[in-house]
Amino acid sequence: MDNLTHFNQQNRAKMVDVSEKAVTTREATATVKIIMAEETLQRIHAGQVKKGDVLAVAQVAGIMAAKKTSELIPMCHLLPLSGVDIHFSDNQIDTLTITATVRVNHQTGVEMEALTACQITALTVYDMCKAMDRGMQITDCHLIEKKGGKSGHFVYK
Template sequence: MDELTHFNHQQRAKMVDVTDKAITFREAVATVKVIMAPETLQRIHAGQIKKGDVLAVAQVAGIMAAKKTSELIPMCHLLPLNGVDISFEDDGQTTLVITAVAKVSGKTGVEMEALCGAQIAALTVYDMCKAMDRGMVITDCHLVEKKGGKSGHFVFGE
């Protein structure tokens, strides 16, 4: 079994030391679903949400969240991200799918940044639409793919 790297000799939490790791390109993709009433999705597309352009605001919020991940999750490293992209797809009925892609040339991965970006984008959608649809459900958030680093390539479900 691999040594647990997030614990020190006293078995207390620590930030992993990546000093000796090589700088490599790393990329992570995460996704999350927001399930809502059909009218809510229609109004998002029609630009009829009182708080403004839901997808534009959620996109910026997701990018900002990815950049601030190390401030939210105690053991995450501060990473100089090369890029973050937040995109949206939907089924035309009730489900909005948000995908976050984070990239870095660094010593540690960007999975948490992608997951954080996707989740905060979803929470922003909820916040902007909650006046008309408090029954929205944020669900199925997961890492879709990870490239780079010692552990190699990961694809969800494989």
């Protein structure tokens, strides 16, 4: 059984010390889907949402979120990210898919940063479109791939 690394000798939460780990290039890609009314997706594409360019604003929000992950999730390390990239695709009907890739040269990985970027990007889309579609669903958020570090390469199956 693996030792629980986030507990100190008093069995209380601690932030793991990564100072002895090697600095390596690490990358994580995550995804999330937003299911919405067909008209909502059409209006996003047509630039007809009153709050502005939904995808541009959401993209910036996702990048900002990745950079602030350590402020939101207590045991995450503050990381000097070297890159954050957010991509959008859709099924031309009712589902917008967001993919976030985050890179760093550091002693710990960026999975939480990629997942946080996806969620905040999705929440920003929701916020910008909620006046016309309160029934949107944010779903299926998960890690797609992780590269680098001691635990090696992971690909979602």
